[in-house]
């Protein structure tokens with residue numbers, strides 16, 4: 001949990017808008033606020049296109065924010081230039097979904113891992129650099145011989161370990177892991193998740209863990225934020241969220257996961273996610289929400305604290321929603337009377 | 338762990354493994370091999386041929402003026418002064434090929450720098466730069482060339498500069514487009530996330546991935562440079578006699594087109610051979626390297 005003092009990362013009203021053809025705007029991320037304490041793991045879930053990647057990259061200042069602020073280690077970095085960001089970067093790192101596309105195929109693992117050291121610790125001697133590379137390889141569970149190999153010589157899971165090693169070699173405080181296991185074989189996914197859990201424990205790493213799979217997120221996260229059309233619609237501690245979701249979209253996501261939602265009536269998400277170019281008026285989820293009523297079209301429901309630390313953006317707090325931990329028959333009008 | 342084969346399908350081909358199939362594709366490309374052979378033969382002949390000939394380029398053999406090819410001591414015939422056409426052709430080739438390669442080198446370096454800067458930094462400056470490139474590209478290159486050639490005194494160096502000055506835009510455009518899209522790719526974002534310097538990002542991460550299209554464009558530029566030099570010299574704006582070039586040999590042949598057509602035909606064939614040779618080579622390289630240019634986004 002947040003621990004002492006100011007949080008490691010504090011994001012306020014963050015937005016990323018892309019201008020698109022016809023003078024219109026695509027709101028990839030809109031009005032997102034959250035904090036992340038040192039050593040904390042915050043899971044971000046949502047369907048494809050909900051803005052998770054954009055959020056992660058905007059937080060890392062890999063794309064410029066359109067609005068809002070990002071405070072990292074007490075510094076407001078929202079408007080830092082590329083040059084000013086450079087020293088900050090060693091403390092915030094990114095792990096990619098596709099472990100291969102993110103590794104330069106022309107460089108050996110040693111060369112790949114040497115770059116962050118050359119950038120952030122230029123004083124290091126050659127032998128020290130070797131030691132650091134060897135150490136980080138063992139941290140992520142790779143053999144020292146891996147250093148002289150090229151990315152294509154590895155399996156998917158091993159490549160992802162190389163990607164994680166690159167992110168870790170300068171001892172960052174924050175790791176944004178953007179669907180780090182979705183591209184891997186199911187058999188390997190658990191290993192990489194365990195590695196991240198282990199690292200988090202040993203290194204006190206804060207992780208923004210992005211996934212579209214609630215089951216994986218539930219394993220690793222202290223808290224979970226659910227995103228829909230660029231907005232956080234629910235955020236709570238993992239146990240609370242799993243015990244009692246308070247947004248219909250979260251319930252729908254639970255029921256869509258076969259492993260954990262298969263036993264009871266499936267609330268299949270009807271229809272496609274609307275375009276972030278022209279989101280529905282009022283509640284963005286109303287076009288697919290089984291509990292929607294006329295009033296839902298009127299105003300955007302704000303993210304409101306419904307229980308300690310449990311925020312949801314739904315104007316019907318009286319709903320009793322089902323979850324894998326508290327399977328209940330889906331009763332659309334349960335609390336209406 | 339299994340070798341995660343499905344991952345590989347949508348990904349950039351590994352640099353090392355991919356080189357061999359590309360080479361194999363290239364070797365199987367008949368026209369490219371023909372082009373390569375033509376270029377090698379031309380270059381070698383121009384380099385050493387003149388030393389092997391009994392005739393000098395200015396040796397006047399009045400007994401054999403206007404000797405047609407294959408009908409006398411001079412293999413490819415002689416001109417109005419009885420100078421050996423083959424020797425002159427090879428010496429002219431030295432000049433024309435040098436102009437071609439030098440112009441290619443200059444325009445490639447310049448085009449790469451402009452394309453890299455515009456593609457990397459983008460913004461209004463990059464956009465302005467590329468609009469300028471587009472505008473210049475709309476303008477027929479030969480007019481540009483002749484306008485410039487009319488303004489400065491022609492010579493080997495100036496004609497090289499002028500040809501280079503009118504040829505860099507294509508390379509710039511190719512590089513700009515590639516760099517702009519490569520920057521969005523994960524490995525570039527990864528480098529950015531590490532905080533590497535702009536130079537590192539450009540030269541070590543991005544540029545190596547654009548080498549294939551640059552090589553293709555450079556090869557085609559040699560062909561165009563040779564052709565442009567020939568045009569300019571043929572029209573009298575290029576390299577001036579007595580320095581021979583393929584273009585001014587054609588210029589000289591105009592007067593004797595009916596009486597001694599070989600004076601035009603022989604250099605004409607060689608220019609065609611050189612230009613098509615480089616074009617075929619460029620096409621072959623493009624085909625051979627193409628799957629690597631197709632790397633998913």
Ligand SMILES: Nc1ncnc2c1ncn2[C@@H]1O[C@H](COP(=O)(O)OP(=O)(O)OP(=O)(O)O)[C@@H](O)[C@H]1O
Nearest residue numbers: 018026028047048049050051052053054055212276
């Ligand atoms: N550079 C860009 N220009 C325009 N639109 C973009 C850009 N990047 C992302 N988008 C749009 O922003 C929205 C959010 O995309 P994003 O990649 O952040 O979603 P995501 O939640 O990560 O999805 P996925 O699960 O597929 O990775 C999408 O509609 C996407 O099309």
Ligand code: SF4
Nearest residue numbers: 283286289296314315
């Ligand atoms: S506000 Fe209305 S439409 Fe939106 S989630 Fe709640 S019930 Fe559904």
Ligand SMILES: [Mg+2]
Nearest residue numbers: 052053054178
């Ligand atoms: Mg994504």
